[in-house]
Amino acid sequence: QKEVEQNSGPLSVPEGAIASLNCTYSDRVSQSFFWYRQYSGKSPELIMSIYSNGDKEDGRFTAQLNKASQYVSLLIRDSQPSDSATYLCAASTYFGNEKLTFGTGTRLTIIP
Amino acid sequence: GAVVSQHPSRVICKSGTSVKIECRSLDFQATTMFWYRQFPKKSLMLMATSNEGSKATYEQGVEKDKFLINHASLTLSTLTVTSAHPEDSSFYICSVPDFVGRYNEQFFGPGTRLTVL
Numbered sequence: 001q002k003e004v005e006q007n008s009g010p011l012s013v014p015e016g017a018i019a020s021l022n023c024t025y026s027d028r029v030s031q032s033f034f035w036y037r038q039y040s041g042k043s044p045e046l047i048m049s050i051y052s053n054g055d056k057e058d059g060r061f062t063a064q065l066n067k068a069s070q071y072v073s074l075l076i077r078d079s080q081p082s083d084s085a086t087y088l089c090a091a092s093t094y095f096g097n098e099k100l101t102f103g104t105g106t107r108l109t110i111i112p
Numbered sequence: 113g114a115v116v117s118q119h120p121s122r123v124i125c126k127s128g129t130s131v132k133i134e135c136r137s138l139d140f141q142a143t144t145m146f147w148y149r150q151f152p153k154k155s156l157m158l159m160a161t162s163n164e165g166s167k168a169t170y171e172q173g174v175e176k177d178k179f180l181i182n183h184a185s186l187t188l189s190t191l192t193v194t195s196a197h198p199e200d201s202s203f204y205i206c207s208v209p210d211f212v213g214r215y216n217e218q219f220f221g222p223g224t225r226l227t228v229l
Contacts, residue, residue, distance in 0.1 A: 032215060032216070034217065034218075036220075042222070042223070043205045043220040043221060043222050043223040044156065044205075044220050045220070046113065046218070046219060046220075049212075049215065049217055051215055088155065088156070092216070098216070099146060099158050099161060100146075100207075100218055102155045102157075104154070104155045105155050
């Protein structure tokens with residue numbers, strides 16, 4: 001059974017610091033990985049996707065993928081109070097219309 | 113990415129009634145849409161894959177006769193919760209996969225919060 005695991009937190013980070021979120025997956029054939037941000041009472045919003053080993057940067061966000069270790073991470077630099085949310089890690093096996101397997105999410109709180 | 117709408121955003125109904133939720137892809141023709149359910153403080157659980165022009169594919173443990181899915185067109189999928197009970201109260205969210213570059217990314221609708229009294 002495919003599994004995606006995250007530390008549920010809560011993770012508290014001071015404003016301006018780097019928040020580090022981690023995720024591991026069990027299915028070695030997983031190809032695509034995604035980070036979604038979900039504010040309380042809202043639906044998930046895609047913030048990063050990564051498909052190749054290494055780092056991918058987009059603004060204050062950096063996603064890191066290590067397929068050998070089956071590990072995905074998300075770094076948020078210069079954390080802002082508006083980054084306070086639950087972050088969901090998801091994995092997909094194929095590049096086509098394959099369903100996503102979600103982790104349980106990590107709740108992040110940025111402390112002003 | 114795809115822009116997705118859902119209607120209604122919130123519904124309260126009595127036990128035993130049926131509720132229909134619409135999911136629309138506003139700028140993208142989607143042959144596939146996904147339906148998820150999320151209970152408070154829990155992660156998203158995939159309920160079913162909605163396929164345009166054919167039957168939906170349900171995940172293990174999801175009652176297909178209770179959660180009826182109709183993918184009537186390339187822009188509309190509906191989820192009907194039949195004979196709803198309080199345990200069906202949840203946040204229902206649909207998503208649309210959209211190719212971005214070489215890869216497929218899923219974009220979520222705003223969700224429908226169902227409360228069954």
